[in-house]
Amino acid sequence: MLKAKALCAVNGNLTPEIRPLMSVGEAPVPTADTHGNGLRDLIDGIQNIMIESVGSDEKIPxxxxxxxxxxxxxxxxxxxxxxxxxxxxxxxxxxxxxxxxxxxxxxxxxxxxxxxxxxxxxxxxxxxxxxxxxxxxxxxMPKAQMFLTGQYLELAVYQTIKGVLQKLSVKYKAEYEIYRNVRVADSEGKLKNEFDIAFQFNEIWYIVECKSGKCFSDWSSFAELGVTYNIVPDHLLLVDAYISDSKAECIEYFCDYYVCNLSGNTLQEKVTKMVMNDFAA
Structure with a gap:
């Protein structure tokens, strides 16, 4: 989730189970989904920024x-x-x-x-x-509250995107990496941003934000995030459990990033379109 966003869900001081990954200049910690250099490329060239931690698949049964x-x-x-x-x-x-x-x-x-x-x-x-x-x-209990107030959607979207990337990787013989709950901090350890999902396909990075509550409407913040991390707008995807098709279409047009709800296979189709637009370019 993006930093300092006022959500309907109340997360209190709960934090997901995380493990250290790496800062710029350090060797990456291997994960089950790592095929390359990890998240280092995502923050490459941004001064005084480090990857503080990343969610671990091993903690989720x-x-x-x-x-x-x-x-x-x-x-x-x-x-x-x-x-x-x-x-x-x-x-x-x-x-x-x-x-x-x-x-x-x-x-x-x-x-x-x-x-x-x-x-x-x-x-x-x-x-x-x-x-x-x-x-x-x-x-x-903390884990139960965290899951019901949004983590379930992050996990489900993560697994869905992972499945899409696996199929595309086999079909096009291209490498991919995918991470969830990525926490980015400055050199003093102050949290700057949290990415629900970050993934790379064919050496291009994408960021995905998941919203399970009713009240998100800060459409500009996501576009600004892409600018901060040198990711062009069409490498961003907002997944919103409540958004209508017509509103998603408007936001895509005006903000230049992808938006989808959870109806049918919309998520799979949107991820495939986002990735293949770059792959075919």
């Missing part, structure tokens, strides 16, 4: 990653319910009651199934047909 994907794929169905859960966190309420009124029987069944799969995030999930409500309790 496969089942947690699959849950993140399932939540993302059901975004249109549950995004407003997840927003309500954020509000319960904000108000300090553990027990929740979510109305499913207006949902079809099939949609209700799908929602109930998803919430039942959210073990460790919510507890004692029960559906009451007479009230058309889904009741339960939030798990008020």
């Amino acid at each position: 496969e089942a947690v990653g699959q849950l993140a994907i399932k939540m993302m794929k059901n975004n249109d169905l549950v995004k407003d319910l997840l927003h309500e859960l954020r509000q319960f966190y904000i108000r300090g309420q553990k027990d929740f009651r979510l109305s499913l009124a207006g949902k079809s029987d099939a949609e209700k069944k799908q929602i109930i199934s998803l919430f039942q799969d959210m073990a460790g995030l919510v507890s004692n999930v029960r559906y009451f047909p007479a009230f058309q409500s889904l009741n339960g309790s939030l798990v008020v």
Whole structure:
């Protein structure tokens, strides 16, 4: 996430599990997805800037990653319910009651199934047909809160992009690298920016920002980020769980970076288009 952005989610002082990577001039720490020199090229030429840390795949169990994907794929169905859960966190309420009124029987069944799969995030999930409500309790542990208030989307988008890059890498025999939760600091250790996802394909770097909440509207900040790190605008992608197709189209036109929501295969198509526009150039 970009530094100092006011989000609807409340993250408190929670920080994801991270490990040191490298600063400019140091050897990169190998990761499972590293095929080149790592993130050094992303900040090459920028004075007094270092990569402070990067998220580690090893800390995320496969089942947690699959849950993140399932939540993302059901975004249109549950995004407003997840927003309500954020509000319960904000108000300090553990027990929740979510109305499913207006949902079809099939949609209700799908929602109930998803919430039942959210073990460790919510507890004692029960559906009451007479009230058309889904009741339960939030798990008020740091990892659970972090996941529900945005990390699930970052993980799901990361895995989706990684899958696209793997296919393109095989097809075009090109190398790639991908990292999540990249923290960039100055030489004094002061945090400058956080990138949800940074990846390289065929020696070109791209940055991806994920927004799972309702209230993001600072469209200019992302474009300014690209200027700061010498990344031209069309190497940036904003993934927004709430944005409409028409609004995404307007932002792309005026701000010159890519924007997508989570409907269908929009994310895969947008990443492929962004990468292939450079590859074919």
